[in-house]
Every structure is written in C-alpha cells, then in structure tokens.
Amino acid sequence: MQILFDTRDFPPRWHCGNWTDLHGWIHIVADVATGIAYFAIPAILIYFIRKREGLAFRGVAWLFALFILSCGSVHLVEATIFWWPIYRVSALFKALTAIISIVTAIALTRILPRALQLPGMAALTEKLQVEVAQRERTEEALRDRNYELDQFAGMASHDLKAPLHSIRNFARWIEEDSENSLSDESLDLLSRLQTKAGQMDELLGGLLDFTRAGAALDPVELDLTAEARATVELLTVPPDGTVEVGSLPVVTAQRGAIRLILRNVMANAIKHAGRPDVRIRVRGRMEGTDCLVEIEDNGQGIAEEYSEEIFDIFTTLQSGRDTEGSGMGLAAVRRATATLGGRVWVEPTEGGGATFVVQIPHASNVSLLGSKA
Template sequence: MWDLVRALSDGRYAPHGYCLLWQPGLVWTHVVSDLLIAAAYFTIPIALISFIRRRRDVHFGWMVWLFALFILACGTSHLMQVWNLWHGDYALEGLVKAITAFASVPTAILLWRLIPQALALPSPRQLALANAELEGLVDERDAALARLTTEIAKRERAEEALVQARKIDAIGRLTGGIAHDFNNLLQAITGNLDLIQQRPGDQARVARWAENALKAVDRGTRLTGQLLAFSRTQRLELKPLSVDPMIVGMLDLVRRSIGPAIELHTRLEADGCRVQADQTQLELALLNLAINARDAMPEGGRLIIATREVMLVDHQELEPGRYVEVAVADTGQGMSDEIRERALDPFFTTKGVGRGTGLGLSMAFGVARQSGGTLNLNSAPGAGTTVTVLLRCVEGAVAQPEAVVAIERAPPPAPQGLELPVMVIDDDDQVRDAIVDGLRSLGYTVLPFASGAAALRARADRRPALTVVDFAMPGLNGADIARQIRAEEPAARIVFVSGFADSAAIDPFAGPHTRVLRKPFQSGDLARVVAEMLADQAE
C-alpha cells in the first residue's frame, strides 16, 4: 500500500514526450487532438446540464447528471495527457482515470437497465398518433356539446312554450270565469233595472227590484274581493290573532255550512302562539276550505280542523322560525296529480255548474301569502285531502302603521257643511255624474272635473273644503293629485274612490284627513264619509 503511495508521489517519471522522441509533428498532433477532445467533453456536460435544468419534466434526468459527470471526467483525462507530454505526473493522471472509471462503470450498468424503460416511452410517431386520436375525441366531444346545447335550447324553448301555453290557459280560465260570473251579475242588475224602468210607479215592486239589484252588486263586491285576495293586492287589516279561539268561535258556522252528514273534529294545540293576520279574511279562507271539503264528501265523512306549533328550519318559501300550522283535512275522494297541480288556479273547479266559483283555494292561498305564510295541498285519489296553512308566530302586540280608515255601509247621516264646496275628480263620466248627483241631491255644492290637471288649475280660483278623487285615472292619478294638493295644503281633506286595491300607493296619505271608498259603494256610504269629513269645518 505504501509502495503504491510512494509510486504515485514519485516525481522521477519521464515526460511522455520522450516516448515520442520529441518529434514536433507527432507531439503537436497529440496536443491538438487531446485539447479538442477535452473541449468537446467539457462542452457536452454544460449543454446537458443546461437542457435538464430547463426541462425538469424529462424522464431519467438523474441519468443525464451521471452521464455529464462521466463525460467531464473523460475530458479531464485528455487534459492530463497533454500535461504529461512535458511533465511526468502519472500519479495524478492515474487518479483522474480512476475517477473516470468510477463514473463510467455505474453509468454503463444503469444505462443497460434503463433501456427497457426508455423503449417503453412513446415515440414521436406514437405521440403524433395519440395527439391525432385525442384531437378526434375532442372534436367528437365538441360536436356532442354542440348537439347537447342545441337540445337544451330546444327543450328550454319547449318549456317556455309550455309555460306560456299554461299562462294563456290560466288567463283564459280566469277571464272566462270572470266573464261568466259578472255576466250573471250584470244580468241580474240589468233585469231588475229594466223592470224598474218599465214600471216606475209600482213602488212595492220597484223597492224589491232595487233590492235584488243591490244584492247582485254585493255578490260582485265579494267576487272582486276574492280575486284581489288571490292576487294579494287587497289590503288586509293585519293584527295579532290567536288562531285557536278564532276557530272555536266559528265552529257553529262551519257546522251549519257542512251539514249534519259530516262529522266535525278539532285538535287545537296552538293556543300559545299568535299570528299576524286579518281575522275576517282568515275566517273566510278557512270557511271556504271547509266548504270545499264538504263538497268532496257528498255521502258524508269526517272533517278535521287541527292546529299546532311547528319550528321551520329549512323551508323553500318561508324564513326559519316558529309557525302555526292550520290543517283542514277531509276523508273525501281526493285529487289526482293533474287536478292537484291546477287546484290553486283561479276559477278552476271540478264541481258542477252553479256549485262554486273555483276561487276558494286560490283565495285562501292569497290570504296565506299576504299574511306572510303559505298554503300546502296534499291529496291522493281515495285518500282524502289535507290543506295546510302556515302562519308565522309573533311575539306580543305588534305595532301597526296608521291605516287608512275603511268605510262600511251605514244609514246616511244628516248632511254637514252644505255651504262648503266639494270637488269631485273622476275620468269616468257615468261614475262622476252619479257621485255629483248624489252629493247635489243632499244639498252640497259640487265642483266636478274629468281630469286632475283641470281640477288643480281650478283650485287656484276656488279652494274646496273636500276633494273626492278617483284613484286610477290616466295622466295624473289620485296619488299624484293628492300629493300636489297636500304640498300646498298639508291638512287638506281627501276621499279616495278606488276600484283597485293598490293600498301601498294610498298608504302614504293615511291619516285623520283621508278616507277611502271602495267601489262599488252606495250613496249612503258617500253621504256618511262626506258628512264626517266636513263635520268639524261646519262647526
């Protein structure tokens, strides 16, 4: 071992040039060749390392590093050969060759082991074919997506057409139902008025015919109220209400309405919760549900009215919280899926002619929604029907905004403030003439106008003590006129005459100096409200 060390460190070796007899041509041939080979060997690792650093995704990158080390060692051995032409450092040259051997042998062994894996890699042609196949699949996918998009568009158009057809069908049923019922009412009114016109001197019969006409008007008023309840535009007097006592109070009416052939059962378990609702409308809705249940059990059965408190956590339509569930269930014939889907449509009915308007369920649904709740319908053929109304519980007395005072019919009072002028604004000539004639027959001084613009101009010359204005008019409507009047005279007395329940537009004018007359109204209603509004001024 020590002999090897001494041999490597012995500086007495002759330069390799002696072996070449120092012939210049031969010496420089070796020098130039070895330098060129060394330069190439040094360049190759630099190129490999630069490539592998830029393409870190290349397979077997570690093999490239090992091969670069082998090439670098080879280039160093050629430099040592040039050096030893003039120096005898064969020990250093041997060490470089040992390093080269150490790098080359593992490289060669590992290279043979990597050949199968390298052969398994796809060739450029295979990659090109794979890419072409992939592009074909992508084209097929794009074509399929285009067909799917076209199909979805067709389906959406078909669904829109179906929805539109259903809307048209619903509108057709709605208008047909309204036309049918109102034609009946108009016939009753026209027939009685025609009889009055034919025999005006027969006072007894005239009174009876007039009463029949007024009854027809009352039926029309109830019908429009049901329509407005369905459309959720009718103003409700929402107040805190305990549902259980309300139901107990209307049980006698329900029993009389359903008849003795049907057993009435109640399970009232929601006494500890109050809801925000209009008691009159809610009672009417529940009575309609009971009558529908009666009609579904022509041979008798059982009607159950049940209440309970429920806690809603995840509901599609309602916010989470405590609710009162009012269920009206019957043991009748039930509904098919097709009938159940259309049951809430206005004027849809499966009853015979003259046995209902088809507004009961739709009216109950409208009242429930306007009260902040909803209505659910569960039914199956032969399994009866259960209608469930959900209403949100409220805590304590809920403060209500000051409401516009509603006018109820009463005997006409004695006229007040006959010397004070009353302005009447209505674009309908017949309605305006009826109001004007009614007021003049009581002795009032009336200023009639067909438009708001003309009425506002006339106020500059003569300011009335009271303005009776139709709410829905072309140009300036009742709200626009009232807004301009109140801008000049904040305490001006105004009576809105409305056949459209747009309470949201009237609410800003609510107060002691505002009243609302809902069409149709009788002359006594008009006389009472005018007398009330002018009473304090007449004093």
C-alpha cells in the first residue's frame, strides 16, 4: 500500500515540461469539474435504480454507474498529480476503469438484441390506447348487462308480488271461513303458509329496493332532518321504543337513495333489536365537504367479524333467532350509498348495540333542531 503513494520517483506535474499557469489550470479545473460531474451522475443513476421498480436491465445500469464513478476518480487523481505525483494510484484507477469499461461493453453487447426488441414509446402508447378502448367497451357492455339484469329483477319482483298477495289473501280467507271446520293441523299449515308468503313478499320487496338502489337519478338539495323525520313516520315503532332524530346537515344527493338508506337501516334496527324498548338515535355531522350520518341503536349489536358480511346480498345473521330477515336490506343500503359516491360501515355502540355510519359526499350547511318519535 505504501508503494502506491510513494512519490520519490516522480516530480509533480507542474515540474514536468514547461507549463504556463493558464495551461495548467485549464487542465486542473477541467479535471475537477469533470470528476465532480462524474460523481454526481452515478449518484443520480443509483437513486433512480433504487426507486424505479421493474427497471429493465438493472445490472447494466449498476455497471454504468460504477463505470462513470471510476472515470470520475481518474479525473480527480489527474488534477491532484499537479501537486502530489501519485502516478501509481493513477495507474491503478485507470486499470480498474479499463476493466469496468470492458465488462460494461461486454454486458451491453449481450443485452443489445433484447434491448432492440423492446417496444418504443409510440408503440407502448398505441398499445395502451387499444387496451383502454377495449376496457371501456367491456365496461360499457357490463353496465348494459347489469342494467338489463336490474330491469329483469325489478320487473320479476313486481310481477311476482301480485300472485303472492293473492296466495296470502286466499289463505287468510280460507282460515277465516273454515276456522271451525278445519283441524288444528290444517289451521297451522294455513298460518305457516301466510307467514312464508309474507317472508317471500319481504324478499321481493328487498329485491326491488336493491335494484332501485343502483338507479342513478339527478341529485337535489335535501334536508336530512326532514327526510329522517318523514322516514320515522313510515316505521312501525314498538310502543316502548323511541326514535330520536337529531340535527343533520343539508346534502346534495339523490332523494330516493337517501330515503332508502334511512328507511332500511332504521327498519333493520327495529326488526332485530331483540327488545321492546328499542332506542334509535339519528344524528349527523360535517367532515370537510362530506356528511356523516350515524344511526345508533341499543339492540343486540353486530360482532366485528360480521361487520362486512352483513352488507352482502342474501346474508342474514338471524339463524336460530325468532326474527328472520331477507338479507336484502343492508345490501341495498350499501348499493345506494355507493350510488351516492359514499360508503357505509358499522361500529359498536357504547353500552351495547350497533351504529351504522353513512358517508355522503359534497354536503353543505347544517340543519336545525331534532325531534323525537
């Protein structure tokens, strides 16, 4: 190592030949500037290599960085030799630079055929445009198919309701007219027939709600407090139950979707409360340009592992309980919320129960006082 820095056999470059100050300093400044640039370039290149995922020919890029770095070292040593004649160090750096340069050249030769096969920017742009156009056509076809399916489901549900109502009415009339002549078993079967017909009617109603939830209508300015109060008037609240409507903001949204969300969430809370003194609180608040509507109940609550599953279509958690559900109500709520551009989720209520939170984007101002029902 000492021999590399032994300068006894060489004079400083200033003393080799007849250097003028101008001539010498041109060499020095040029070598220093080139060396600094050759250190900066690989630093930028290395940063790019580390940050860019999926970079083609990453190994060659590292060789380029090392090659440029070694060249910069040679230039800095050349500038130093004017005062410190470390020619042996200079020779070592030049040899290393030569080796790295040869390895880089060989690597470039080996990857050249593959590099030539890479598509150019114009080809990539054209391919991307074709893929985007194809995806748009696929999405358009999917929207059309979904619309057709929704229309079919809506019409089928509506058309099935009429004969279903007739079945329920016939069963009730037979039960009323023949109550004294039918056996207890027959009366029980008629009662079960009416119950099942009622459940089917509820399922069809939920299916209609689900199809309507995806309908895109023109948004209007809505006072959520008034909408919530109107919804409460349509619900069958137990005598010992209460529904408290607090202060809610004004939003710009689709009226049908808002009414469906409020009605289904509150009806779900009443239906599955599991207690006669059900208590529901509806309140809202602003978060930026969005409105959050919270519908809180004191019912049986929802386990965390089911917090997403409950919004799936035909999913109900009532197995083994007296109350049966169609599994459509909350699925329609999620679909209607998505139509508004928002989302819905459920949180546990302190002290027991569940709180459904509905995010409605682009709300404005606030409403006034709440009420109780």
